[in-house]
Amino acid sequence: MHVPAPALPAGPLQLAARPPGTLDMQLLSSSAAALLGALGALVFTTQNTHPILRTRELVLVDERGAPRGSWRATDSGSELQLLDAAGVPRTVLLVDREDHGLYMKDRRRTERVALVGEPDDLGLFLQDAAGHDRAVLAASPKDLGLYLREGDRDRAALVVEEGTQGLFVWSAEGDERTFGED
Numbered sequence: 001m002h003v004p005a006p007a008l009p010a011g012p013l014q015l016a017a018r019p020p021g022t023l024d025m026q027l028l029s030s031s032a033a034a035l036l037g038a039l040g041a042l043v044f045t046t047q048n049t050h051p052i053l054r055t056r057e058l059v060l061v062d063e064r065g066a067p068r069g070s071w072r073a074t075d076s077g078s079e080l081q082l083l084d085a086a087g088v089p090r091t092v093l094l095v096d097r098e099d100h101g102l103y104m105k106d107r108r109r110t111e112r113v114a115l116v117g118e119p120d121d122l123g124l125f126l127q128d129a130a131g132h133d134r135a136v137l138a139a140s141p142k143d144l145g146l147y148l149r150e151g152d153r154d155r156a157a158l159v160v161e162e163g164t165q166g167l168f169v170w171s172a173e174g175d176e177r178t179f180g181e182d
Helices: 025-047
Strands: 057-061 067-073 077-083 089-096 100-105 111-117 122-127 133-139 143-150 153-161 164-170 176-179
Antiparallel strands (some): 067 077, 089 100, 111 122, 164 176
């Protein structure tokens, strides 16, 4: 229900000279109507508040109205994005059927940190400015591994698998040295 504001007289409001102690009835009735309309709108809005906000997307804006974040429902889950002052998504929390994780990106939108999970697996990926994995911590029900990488090659790994564990180090040429393997 929309409560319209009372109509004001067209043109500038003219106050005629009146004898002391007399009232302008038109001004008084207009003021009373405006006050009653405002009170009616206030009562209407306070009586019809909803404890649940239902929407497909909620956008957070700064004082200038520029988007700074969003929380939206997708067909398969939900996504929370936090944007920097330039509008670049820097942190994304995603939960859906295919993927769920927390992703942090640099100004160029290159993913730098990813914490991802599957029902039984969890991984933490730290990446360089080119988006290559530099350190990976991976865990599953049967194994745990910490991998240090250069480019697309493993350089060191600490692995604990069911029944075995070891520290593996690779030279720049790819030669492997193993310590403590069972």
